[in-house]
Amino acid sequence: MGGEQAPVAGDGTIGKACDVLEQVAAFARPVRFAELLESSDFPKATLYRFLQTLTNQGMLSYDPDRQTYTPGLRLVRLAHAAWTQNSLAPIARPFLDALSRETGETVHLAQLDSSQVLYVDKRNAAQPVEMYSQAGKVGPAYCTGVGKAMLAYLEEAALARAVSQQSYHRFTQKTLTSEAALRADLDLIRSRGYAIDDEEHEPGIICIACPILTSGGRMLGAISVTGSTERMDFKQLETWVPRVRHVAEQIGAEAQAWRFPETRPNANTNRMQAT
Template sequence: MTTKNTNNSSSLGRALSLLNEVCCSPVPLRFADLVERVELPKATVHRILNTLIEQGMVRFDEGSQVYHAGYGLLELAHQAWSKIDVRDIAAEQMRELWTETGETIHLAVLDRGDVIYIDKLESPKSLRLYSSVGKKGPGYCTGVGKALMAYLSEETLQEAISAQSFQKHTETTILNEQALRSALKQVRKTKVALDLEEHEEGIQCAASVIFNYRNEAVAAISITAPKFRVDDEKFKHFQERVKDACTEVSTRMGAMAST
């Protein structure tokens, strides 16, 4: 049994070594190049390459006699990324924000114009907030809601806007579509969405969005704090920190750097 496991591990290592050479070489490689690089017998390299080709991991160009990364790798990557839970990927950055600021950190997703809080790190300081994990909130007057709505397609955005109640919660609540669209335009410009006491009196938050490997906005993180203990300078710092945190999470989710 031990010998069999060892042989399997060795075969897997050889296959991965060959696949790495094919994928990471700056120029396409011929069979002789691969044999030289991995320092394996020709028969072994030939057998492994054939298996990789059968599995779609490698492509062989008959005309130029070189090997390329196979399209099966794209499907494999797609399946892997699609099963990633944003809560797991965002956990480290949320914890860093919570440790640094001492304020409440939210992670939320958008559902037909409403936000759903899927994770929350409660401030150790005494403060009762509306939010809780699993609870829904309005999209039009929350930082996470506006952060996510800003990156919807026009058709989906119109559906989300139509679903808003535009109920007045405070004196600064957004009350109509025109004002909301103006706020979303600003979010796309700055990459930060603000809730300036729009949902709860005395509570403000700064939020930014997380993109996945398809560059789709899939979640948002916010720093939420009472206005009385956060001056303008500190609040601006919160905006930069949450934006940086979401950029880091997006990178881990496979988003393109240009997003």
């Protein structure tokens, strides 16, 4: 019986290719072959061939002048499909708009991706548009409102895995830095029905977050409203809880409705006067 804990990698050639992809993405800048070779445990020729193939496929992009690799634009195309079909964002969009308008605060929509928080949409308080740059961004689960809201409603098996994979890095004085502390807070969240982030990730930043659940209790994601301690305290922030919870419920309900129909309800979601 295989009890092997494969770190992440594993599945044959494809797994390795994905690792390489991830590795290139991890450098947040164009990378040279030698750099990759160093941080990789693939032999030279093997890594080389992977890079060739991936570049060939448009999953990576190669700059011949600089001799550097970056993640390829094909990923952007594919991600668009992922975002449209597989994230809550399209469903949640009108709700986020409303919530953002009503509260005037920053609003986040997040989902869980391998024990990390993946932000799939956002409305910003100040800036009018900030777009894409935040969709796709990741963050820690154990010290953010949306992260804890999601963890709290994970079934035990998944929770145990997720909780053990957190880094518990101390971002601020108030960061929860142990599995025990986190679990205690998750219990509290469950009984209260929403999560709070009390400057656990960034000083001065507080937030409330509600999980998005199906009627069957499956956790789909979370939404949050964020404020800064300069302008407000939890008293004020928590007045939004009923509203946020309601929105989360609406999104959950719609998500469920949208997922079921085999016959896609419609298509024209986003018509774009392109040119």
